Amino acid sequence: MKRFINASEDSVLETLAGFAACHADLVAVRLASKVATRREALTAGKVGLVSGGGFGHEPTHFGFIGVGALDAACVGTVFSSPSVAQILEAIQSADAGAGVLLIVKNYAGDVMNFKVAAQETAVPLEVVLVSDDCSITPQPGAQGRRGMGATVLIHKLAGAMAQSGASLTEVARVARKVSACSRSYGVALESCVTPNTGKRIFDVASDEIEVGVGIHGERGVRREKFAPAKDLVALMLEPILMELNLQPGASVLVLVNGLGATPLAELYLVFNEVKIILEARGVGIARSLVGSFLTSLDMAGTSITVLSMDEELLRLWDAPVCTPVLRWGM
Amino acid sequence: MKRFINASEDSVLETLAGFAACHADLVAVRLASKVATRREALTAGKVGLVSGGGFGHEPTHFGFIGVGALDAACVGTVFSSPSVAQILEAIQSADAGAGVLLIVKNYAGDVMNFKVAAQETAVPLEVVLVSDDCSITPQPGAQGRRGMGATVLIHKLAGAMAQSGASLTEVARVARKVSACSRSYGVALESCVTPNTGKRIFDVASDEIEVGVGIHGERGVRREKFAPAKDLVALMLEPILMELNLQPGASVLVLVNGLGATPLAELYLVFNEVKIILEARGVGIARSLVGSFLTSLDMAGTSITVLSMDEELLRLWDAPVCTPVLRWGM
Numbered sequence: 001m002k003r004f005i006n007a008s009e010d011s012v013l014e015t016l017a018g019f020a021a022c023h024a025d026l027v028a029v030r031l032a033s034k035v036a037t038r039r040e041a042l043t044a045g046k047v048g049l050v051s052g053g054g055f056g057h058e059p060t061h062f063g064f065i066g067v068g069a070l071d072a073a074c075v076g077t078v079f080s081s082p083s084v085a086q087i088l089e090a091i092q093s094a095d096a097g098a099g100v101l102l103i104v105k106n107y108a109g110d111v112m113n114f115k116v117a118a119q120e121t122a123v124p125l126e127v128v129l130v131s132d133d134c135s136i137t138p139q140p141g142a143q144g145r146r147g148m149g150a151t152v153l154i155h156k157l158a159g160a161m162a163q164s165g166a167s168l169t170e171v172a173r174v175a176r177k178v179s180a181c182s183r184s185y186g187v188a189l190e191s192c193v194t195p196n197t198g199k200r201i202f203d204v205a206s207d208e209i210e211v212g213v214g215i216h217g218e219r220g221v222r223r224e225k226f227a228p229a230k231d232l233v234a235l236m237l238e239p240i241l242m243e244l245n246l247q248p249g250a251s252v253l254v255l256v257n258g259l260g261a262t263p264l265a266e267l268y269l270v271f272n273e274v275k276i277i278l279e280a281r282g283v284g285i286a287r288s289l290v291g292s293f294l295t296s297l298d299m300a301g302t303s304i305t306v307l308s309m310d311e312e313l314l315r316l317w318d319a320p321v322c323t324p325v326l327r328w329g330m
Numbered sequence: 331m332k333r334f335i336n337a338s339e340d341s342v343l344e345t346l347a348g349f350a351a352c353h354a355d356l357v358a359v360r361l362a363s364k365v366a367t368r369r370e371a372l373t374a375g376k377v378g379l380v381s382g383g384g385f386g387h388e389p390t391h392f393g394f395i396g397v398g399a400l401d402a403a404c405v406g407t408v409f410s411s412p413s414v415a416q417i418l419e420a421i422q423s424a425d426a427g428a429g430v431l432l433i434v435k436n437y438a439g440d441v442m443n444f445k446v447a448a449q450e451t452a453v454p455l456e457v458v459l460v461s462d463d464c465s466i467t468p469q470p471g472a473q474g475r476r477g478m479g480a481t482v483l484i485h486k487l488a489g490a491m492a493q494s495g496a497s498l499t500e501v502a503r504v505a506r507k508v509s510a511c512s513r514s515y516g517v518a519l520e521s522c523v524t525p526n527t528g529k530r531i532f533d534v535a536s537d538e539i540e541v542g543v544g545i546h547g548e549r550g551v552r553r554e555k556f557a558p559a560k561d562l563v564a565l566m567l568e569p570i571l572m573e574l575n576l577q578p579g580a581s582v583l584v585l586v587n588g589l590g591a592t593p594l595a596e597l598y599l600v601f602n603e604v605k606i607i608l609e610a611r612g613v614g615i616a617r618s619l620v621g622s623f624l625t626s627l628d629m630a631g632t633s634i635t636v637l638s639m640d641e642e643l644l645r646l647w648d649a650p651v652c653t654p655v656l657r658w659g660m
Contacts, residue, residue: 001536002539002630003519003559003596004519004535004554004557004559004562004592004596004599004600004632005558005560005596005598005599006599007558008556011595014559014599014602014603015595015596015598015599015602016598016601017602017605018597018600018601018605018620019598019604020596021601021602021615022598022601022618022620025557031471055595057596058593058594058595058598102454114620181644189332189333189334190332192515195525196655206331206332208331226332228335228336228337229333229335229336229344230336232334244571260537260593261591261592261593261625261628261630262591262628263387263590263591263622263625263628264335264389264622264625265336265341265345265385265386265390265627266333266334266345266628267348267350267624268332268345268346268348269334269335269336269341269344269345269349269659270334270346271348271351271352272344272345272348272351273344273348275347275348275351285351288351288352290348290352290596292593295334295594295595297591297593297595298591298592298593298596302334306587309470313346327657327658330658330660
């Protein structure tokens, strides 16, 4: 499979080096440890926000570092959690005396390493576990639901709360509210190609799609026949709307997220279908975000995230933000 | 080929409807005519900026409408020029009494329709023809070089000049300077799929790439063996640097542009290779832009654009801009 890479083992560092050079005005990347922080000095007394995960989700995680969002992030190898040492370094870097919020997507490796780091640090912490993927029915003893697009929303919304000077308890409350009030669902048209093997992880027939995919190249929960966009969107939205139990008059934020190889034009078309369905139910789209924000290497596919909004979340969403990916109000 | 679309003939309007709903705060889209304008009223006496072209290049053209950039744009069908009527409507919409600059990429259909519109309107006009693709050696009587990434840079830089209150002559001077001082080169790993046929326009062998591609799904100027990113970047940069004749100490803006299906992580890796080559030649990267800004449907590939910078262009680049795609300084 053809990709713009050199030796596969150099991909992560070479990508991060490019990111670092491109966004040096906002983000300071430490290539040796693959930990990145805001360019400017920490604000004493501000709660720190730390996120992280495997490589292959760009622009997540480093793209959300900046004013009104993350203070530090760390990235592992392809689809693998950062190490405990990396997480500890990120926590130290984000600590400005008011404690740190750890934003952890619910994947086994991430949960384990962030948990160990949380036990080893002396910095006061809160941890929010992101598990917004509603394609999975939680089973006793299983890992449960995966973290998806809500991660992006928590970076922004809890980030705005921290920037406003709120306490660690308050910042964690907002992060948990976003996690509780949002649901995501993803479908893939094609698997991604891992740099290590140069091959697709799985094959999808030309008339089929993979339904209920996460962001680590894994198979979905089932396979369905390929269909027009409006049917695929209905398939994704149905479980989201059922779980969020949105009534006419409700107000939501919609994130239509590309998984890597799906062009922006198609994401706008998907967003249009989301809008048609929500309008028919009397649900208003208060804010929206369309683009490839949380990817799975070069997977062709999309995920939809819906967050039930209230006054507080609206205010936090509109608050100034300045990161490589999200920039407004300043 | 699987895509997030419904009936292929509805793709353009459904995509624009999604864009319109997503960016209603900044851009007003008239779906009936496929012409879009800034949301806020025109500033009397400001030079208007109009751009346009075929569909399939998203976020170009509508994504660059806003403060410090375009005032109006129009879009045709897939890879086809907007009509004379659309262009005339865009000119009228952008006219605030100080004349209008037309930004036209050098493709036969676009040039013809913009030319006719320019003859038919009473609005004082300047026209800049963008032809930065240096993979083509101009031949007498032929169409010549195609417009590529410089289009994006002109939207921003001439847009900032117009926003500063400069005259039509001055705004056109900046646009022509950008066009003269920039070069682009593109390569494709895979062809794009047209919505009409659902098929790739051409096939590229698994160990080959298409060198010197434009943004309309056409074949490149030649075929080469697939190679590591650093070799592909050298292949693209070599003719650019030769033509721009950059000396040690020179300062440039680099745009690494994805053609549709190439994920952001790979674009950062490409940017890293550009940086390595430029540093070795003593050329400094003053500003950079990495992302998918001017696409060719879902083509897998990238184009590199280099603009030779001076004090004026640096000031104009850093000036505030607020569009769906570019936002900073405000």
